[in-house]
Structures are given as C-alpha cells and as structure tokens.
Amino acid sequence: MKNTQATIRDLALKLNISISTVSRALRGAQDVNPETKKAVLEMAQQMNYEPNKVAQSLRIKKTNTIGIVVPEIAIHFFSSVISGIQHYTSRHGYSIMICQSLESFEIEKSNIQMLVSNRVDGLLISVSSETREYQHLERLMEKKIPMVLFDRVVDSLDVSKVVVDDHDGAFKAVDYLIKTGCKRIAYIGGALTLSISNQRMKGYLDALKTNNIPVQEELMVFCNEFHDEPIVATRQLLDLPELPDAIFCMNDPVAILTLQVLKQRKIAVPDEISVVGFTNEPVSRYIEPSITTVAQPAYQMGEAAARMFIEQVENPASFKPRMETLQTELIIRNSTRRIA
Amino acid sequence: MKNTQATIRDLALKLNISISTVSRALRGAQDVNPETKKAVLEMAQQMNYEPNKVAQSLRIKKTNTIGIVVPEIAIHFFSSVISGIQHYTSRHGYSIMICQSLESFEIEKSNIQMLVSNRVDGLLISVSSETREYQHLERLMEKKIPMVLFDRVVDSLDVSKVVVDDHDGAFKAVDYLIKTGCKRIAYIGGALTLSISNQRMKGYLDALKTNNIPVQEELMVFCNEFHDEPIVATRQLLDLPELPDAIFCMNDPVAILTLQVLKQRKIAVPDEISVVGFTNEPVSRYIEPSITTVAQPAYQMGEAAARMFIEQVENPASFKPRMETLQTELIIRNSTRRIA
DNA sequence: AACCGCATTACAAACGGTTGCATGACGGTG
DNA sequence: CACCGTCATGCAACCGTTTGTAATGCGGTT
Numbered sequence: 001m002k003n004t005q006a007t008i009r010d011l012a013l014k015l016n017i018s019i020s021t022v023s024r025a026l027r028g029a030q031d032v033n034p035e036t037k038k039a040v041l042e043m044a045q046q047m048n049y050e051p052n053k054v055a056q057s058l059r060i061k062k063t064n065t066i067g068i069v070v071p072e073i074a075i076h077f078f079s080s081v082i083s084g085i086q087h088y089t090s091r092h093g094y095s096i097m098i099c100q101s102l103e104s105f106e107i108e109k110s111n112i113q114m115l116v117s118n119r120v121d122g123l124l125i126s127v128s129s130e131t132r133e134y135q136h137l138e139r140l141m142e143k144k145i146p147m148v149l150f151d152r153v154v155d156s157l158d159v160s161k162v163v164v165d166d167h168d169g170a171f172k173a174v175d176y177l178i179k180t181g182c183k184r185i186a187y188i189g190g191a192l193t194l195s196i197s198n199q200r201m202k203g204y205l206d207a208l209k210t211n212n213i214p215v216q217e218e219l220m221v222f223c224n225e226f227h228d229e230p231i232v233a234t235r236q237l238l239d240l241p242e243l244p245d246a247i248f249c250m251n252d253p254v255a256i257l258t259l260q261v262l263k264q265r266k267i268a269v270p271d272e273i274s275v276v277g278f279t280n281e282p283v284s285r286y287i288e289p290s291i292t293t294v295a296q297p298a299y300q301m302g303e304a305a306a307r308m309f310i311e312q313v314e315n316p317a318s319f320k321p322r323m324e325t326l327q328t329e330l331i332i333r334n335s336t337r338r339i340a
Numbered sequence: 341m342k343n344t345q346a347t348i349r350d351l352a353l354k355l356n357i358s359i360s361t362v363s364r365a366l367r368g369a370q371d372v373n374p375e376t377k378k379a380v381l382e383m384a385q386q387m388n389y390e391p392n393k394v395a396q397s398l399r400i401k402k403t404n405t406i407g408i409v410v411p412e413i414a415i416h417f418f419s420s421v422i423s424g425i426q427h428y429t430s431r432h433g434y435s436i437m438i439c440q441s442l443e444s445f446e447i448e449k450s451n452i453q454m455l456v457s458n459r460v461d462g463l464l465i466s467v468s469s470e471t472r473e474y475q476h477l478e479r480l481m482e483k484k485i486p487m488v489l490f491d492r493v494v495d496s497l498d499v500s501k502v503v504v505d506d507h508d509g510a511f512k513a514v515d516y517l518i519k520t521g522c523k524r525i526a527y528i529g530g531a532l533t534l535s536i537s538n539q540r541m542k543g544y545l546d547a548l549k550t551n552n553i554p555v556q557e558e559l560m561v562f563c564n565e566f567h568d569e570p571i572v573a574t575r576q577l578l579d580l581p582e583l584p585d586a587i588f589c590m591n592d593p594v595a596i597l598t599l600q601v602l603k604q605r606k607i608a609v610p611d612e613i614s615v616v617g618f619t620n621e622p623v624s625r626y627i628e629p630s631i632t633t634v635a636q637p638a639y640q641m642g643e644a645a646a647r648m649f650i651e652q653v654e655n656p657a658s659f660k661p662r663m664e665t666l667q668t669e670l671i672i673r674n675s676t677r678r679i680a
Numbered sequence: 681a682a683c684c685g686c687a688t689t690a691c692a693a694a695c696g697g698t699t700g701c702a703t704g705a706c707g708g709t710g
Numbered sequence: 711c712a713c714c715g716t717c718a719t720g721c722a723a724c725c726g727t728t729t730g731t732a733a734t735g736c737g738g739t740t
C-alpha cells in the first residue's frame with residue numbers, strides 16, 4: 001500500500017485521457033475505442049499497474065472475500081476442509097480470510113465481528129465447542145450476511161449447513177463392533193451441546209437397540225475437551241466391575257488417548273478390547289495398532305460448503321437455506337477384531 | 341455488504357451532528373465533548389454499527405491484513421506455522437489472508453498478485469518447490485512491500501527470513517546415527533534448488549566428514565516430489581550390492597515411505613537399517629516403529645516471522661532485513677539403534 | 681446549413697470513512 | 711469593549727474505483 005503503486009489516475013494522466021475511459025478500458029467495456037483500449041492495457045502492463053481491490057470493493061460493495069472461522073487450523077480435518085473451500089472458491093474469484101476460535105466463544109465472537117468489519121461477502125463457520133448461545137450468528141442472519149455452517153453446526157438455526165451423517169457413521173461403527181462379537185460396548189463422547197456429539201451418541205444408541213443390546217448408562221462417558229478428560233474417562237471405564245469389550249470413541253484423538261491408557265494397563269487391543277475412532281485423521285492409519293475409524297470427507301465438505309455459499313451470493317433472492325449431508329465410510333483396521 | 345449495515349453517516353443523521361464529529365467520537369479523539377462522545381457510542385451500539393474497514397483501509401492506505409502464501413495448508417508443519425503467525429499478528433490487530441501454491445510456480449505468482457491487489461500490508465511467504473525464478477518476489481521488493489520468507493526461503497534475495505538451522509539439524513541426526521554404530525549412511529533428499537534441501541545435504545556431508553567417513557555418491561538420491569519418488573529412491577538404495585545401514589530422509593513423509601518399503605522387503609528397523617526423518621510431524625511419533633526425527637519449531641517460526649513483519653511495518657525507515665535461525669531438536673525414537 | 685444518430689470520451693457523483701482547516705461560541709483579560 | 715485563546719464542531723477534500731449522464735466530433739440526410 002505504498003505510493004509506489006500506480007493508480008488508474010496515473011494511467012489517465014500519462015495517456016492524457018480521462019479516468020473513466022481508463023477504467024472502462026481495463027475492464028473491457030464495450031464502448032471504448034479498440035486503439036485506446038490497447039494503449040491503456042499496454043501502459044498498465046508497463047507501469048506495473050495492479051487494480052486496487054480495496055477501492056473497488058468500496059465502490060461496488062463487494063469484497064470477493066469470504067471469511068472462515070474454525071476451531072483450529074492445525075487440526076488436519078479443518079485444514080482439509082479449508083483446502084476444499086479454497087479450491088472451489090478460488091476458481092470463482094474469491095479470496096479467503098481465516099480465523100481460529102481456539103474453541104473459545106469469546107474469540108469466535110470477535111473473529112466474526114472482525115470479518116464483518118472487513119465486509120467479507122459471507123461466512124463459513126464451524127462453531128467452537130464452547131458455543132452455546134447463538135445471538136452472534138442470529139445477528140448475521142438479520143443483517144442478511146450469507147453464511148454456511150459446516151461440521152459443527154447449530155441445529156436450531158435456519159441457515160445452510162453441511163454436515164457428515166454422524167448418526168449413520170456412528171451406527172455403522174457400533175454395528176460393526178457388534179458383528180465382530182462385542183457385547184459390552186462403551187462410548188466416550190463430547191459435550192452434548194455440540195450437534196455432532198449428539199448425533200454420534202444417537203447412532204451408538206440406535207445400533208445397540210437394533211441389535212437388541214441393552215444400553216448401560218455406566219458405559220457412557222462424556223468429555224468437554226479432548227486432551228486430558230478422555231484419559232480419565234477411559235480409566236473410569238476400565239475400573240468398572242465388568243470390563244467393556246469395545247470402546248467407541250467420538251473422534252480419533254480420543255481413540256489415541258484411549259489406546260495409550262490401554263497400553264499402560266497392558267490390555268490387548270483388539271483381543272481384549274476393540275477401539276474405534278471417528279474422522280480418520282492421518283495418524284490413525286499409522287499408529288500401532290492402526291485404528292478402525294469412520295472417515296469423514298473433509299475436503300468434499302469444504303467444497304460443498306463453498307458451493308452452497310457461492311450459490312447463495314450469486315442468487316440471493318431465490319436461495320433457500322438447506323442442509324447437505326455427506327456420507328461417511330467405515331475404515332476397518334487393526335484396532336478391532338475381524339468378523340468371525 | 342448489504343444496505344443493512346449502518347454507516348457513520350447514519351449515526352450523524354440520527355444524532356443531528358456532523359459526520360466528522362461522529363468519526364472522531366468513535367475513535368476516541370481528544371477534542372470531542374465527552375457527552376457527544378457518549379451519545380455517539382451509545383447510538384453506535386444501538387444501531388449495531390460496525391466500522392467499514394474497506395473504507396478505512398482506502399482512506400488510511402493500510403488494510404491491517406497480511407498475506408500468507410504456503411505450499412499447502414493441510415500439511416501440519418505449515419498449519420502450525422500459520423497458527424503461530426496468527427497468534428502473534430491477531431494481537432496486533434492484523435487479519436490474515438491465506439493462499440496455497442500447491443507447489444505450483446504459476447499459482448504462487450497469481451496468489452501473490454491477488455494479495456497485492458488486495459493491498460495487504462505485507463507478505464509472509466514459503467516458496468513452492470517449483471519456484472526457481474524470483475522476479476515476482478523482486479517486484480515486491482521494488483514496490484517496497486514488506487515481506488518475510490520462512491522455511492522455504494530464497495538465499496539470493498536480501499529480505500527478512502526465518503529459517504530453521506537445517507544444516508545443524510541434519511548434522512545432529514547423522515552424527516547420532518554414526519554414534520549408534522552406523523557407517524553406510526544413505527541420504528534421500530529433495531531438489532537442490534530448495535535451500536532447505538541444500539542445507540540438509542550439507543549437514544549430512546559435514547557430519548560424515550567430521551567423523552571421517554568417506555562420502556559415497558551411490559548413497560545419495562534426490563527426489564522432486566515426495567509421494568512416489570521416495571519409494572523408487574529407497575528401492576534403488578536397497579538394490580545396491582552393499583546395503584546401507586541407515587537412511588537419513590529429508591523429511592518425515594519420505595521417512596514414512598521408506599519405512600513402508602523396508603517393511604515390504606522384510607528388513608528390520610532399526611536392527612538392519614536405521615531411519616531418521618525431519619520435521620517431527622505428529623504421525624512420526626505414532627507410527628510403528630516411531631521415527632527418530634529432527635523437530636522443527638513450526639509454531640515459533642510463525643511467531644518469529646510475524647514478529648519480524650510487525651517490526652518492519654511499524655518501523656519501515658530503520659528496519660533492515662535480517663535472517664533469524666531457529667534451532668532444531670533431535671528426537672530419538674525407535675527407528676534408530678541406541679548408542680552402545 | 682441545420683439536423684440526426686452514433687461512437688467515443690469526459691464529468692461528476694457516489695462508496696464510507698479520515699483529517700486539516702475554518703468557524704463559532706464563550707469566558708477571561710487588558 | 712475589543713481582543714484572544716480554547717473547546718467543540720462543521721466543511722470539504724481526499725483515498726481509487728465505478729458508472730450514469732452529458733458532451734463532443736463526425737459522417738450522412740434532408
């Protein structure tokens with residue numbers, strides 16, 4: 001943003017024509033003499049002119065920038081989603097501005113405020129695990145700022161969403177565990193305020209029900225964060241009078257911690273206890289034992305969210321919020337027994 | 341960017357005072373009556389006013405946005421660097437705009453152009469592996485746009501840089517291998533156009549030299565990408581008349597591929613061949629065997645780059661480009677033998 | 681010669697802020 | 711009473727574009 005940057009006015013001065021003509025020439029308008037146009041383009045090239053998007057944005061009231069809020073960028077799942085978003089939006093001329101909430105509600109709010117202040121054309125958001133009020137999102141809706149929620153969505157809001165079929169993913173995982181002969185299947189989940197936690201738990205419960213296995217309250221534990229609590233949770237399960245024969249973890253990081261505790265206690269996986277994760281983080285493939293997990297199509301989720309967003313901005317009148325559900329895939333590895 | 345957003349003019353109208361007074365009140369200027377100020381702030385609150393940063397940026401010629409270009413966001417190392425950058429810059433009021441080059445020179449150029457067009461206050465760049473001309477960066481320097489290169493830097497340019505002591509890291513790794521008794525140590529590296537490849541190779545060579553081990557050309561192979569070529573490279577090494585007793589890989593992904601080939605060929609690690617990686621990706625800790633690797637302080641690198649950048653923008657006159665070198669740490673795991 | 685239509689170009693007003701300078705009111709001073 | 715400094719506020723220009731509308735020139739008609 002230095003004075004070294006040429007402006008449209010500089011070009012006009014040099015060529016001795018008006019600013020508006022230069023502007024029209026640059027954007028290839030119809031009613032400008034081919035020769036003038038040529039001269040302008042050459043001069044632009046020569047003076048190394050770069051259009052000032054800030055001025056453009058102000059004038060046309062559109063920044064061609066989209067704001068993204070994720071809990072943490074360094075989590076593989078989210079950076080993959082972002083990749084997907086970027087792949088799609090960049091081809092439509094959008095830049096992206098990224099913020100991390102670091103799972104803090106306050107930071108999430110200020111992130112959004114900042115993005116709105118920067119007049120992004122819309123927002124793609126995955127809410128923090130701390131978020132349980134939604135006025136900040138409702139305000140966006142009032143202001144008619146296009147928004148798409150992904151992965152960590154808010155059920156009660158009538159906005160566009162892209163999610164994974166968490167219920168089905170969990171169901172498939174637990175159903176598989178049962179087919180391998182497991183009967184006492186435990187569940188380590190997240191706070192039920194998060195829709196995904198809820199869905200995964202329901203999938204777990206439904207799989208039990210479908211297979212006529214009674215639900216045991218003692219086999220269900222919940223964590224608010226996924227660094228320390230899962231360790232406590234696992235120990236709690238292992239201290240039960242009767243051991244579980246499988247543990248379904250709500251995501252891979254939890255599964256990894258669970259495996260560590262099992263290793264410490266010298267419990268054989270999968271012979272004594274099977275473990276299943278969720279997400280298919282790259283690690284889960286390489287860890288010993290490799291983890292059976294429910295793969296989420298992160299990149300595709302990003303693309304889908306981006307697609308919905310673009311539809312929405314290009315067609316604000318006719319667009320109706322909708323929810324898109326992506327399917328998961330159960331990836332069978334070595335932390336579970338084989339089907340007999 | 342809808343008409344639903346209140347402007348400073350709307351506030352002025354409502355309060356029946358001038359635009360400039362509102363502006364001054366909002367930014368807490370000195371010479372505005374406390375009461376007026378209070379009224380303005382209240383009205384702003386009430387009307388849900390959000391300053392338009394686009395207009396601000398245009399006027400003050402500063403966007404408080406910084407552009408980042410990385411090869412790929414979904415690589416843990418880079419997303420960690422970005423985390424570090426964001427942590428530091430957000431506290432200084434900067435937003436970040438992120439682009440991925442996907443290791444393509446052309447995309448890298450267009451990324452940079454786009455960011456310049458958006459008038460970011462500066463750029464933090466890690467160049468693509470394809471990049472071997474630097475006019476696009478030189479142009480930035482001519483335009484006096486602050487820039488900091490990190491990790492994948494360009495030696496020949498006189499700009500600020502943050503790197504890891506690749507030479508030392510490689511040296512420590514190879515030296516350790518030698519201390520564990522290895523004598524025929526192979527190296528799988530990247531294209532020497534990348535400064536980091538170069539430095540790591542030199543570290544390898546110097547470690548051999550220091551320990552009076554002759555360099556064998558046949559033990560050094562180079563890859564242009566890290567998905568398929570490392571597999572070929574490893575096989576090539578294993579087909580030598582005399583097997584190596586260690587392989588030093590230029591990064592963890594290569595090490596993982598190497599381990600796979602070794603597993604296929606049923607060669608015991610580390611008993612027959614030791615393997616060392618570089619970067620300390622999270623996977624390398626969990627894979628079997630866990631990989632001895634040279635840890636790079638990614639997050640700190642981001643912070644350092646951000647710090648240098650801020651210094652530069654806040655103090656453009658006195659700032660001199662400099663290079664900051666961060667130290668690595670050798671993390672010993674199970675892919676190498678113990679020191680006797 | 682006056683007029684018209686057409687292609688091309690210039691003018692000027694926005695967009696939403698910031699900021700130097702002028703203005704006005706007011707109390708104090710000589 | 712004229713003058714002055716201070717405080718608070720308003721005016722207007724500006725940032726770099728876009729765009730509706732007016733102006734210009736010109737060849738062709740009547």
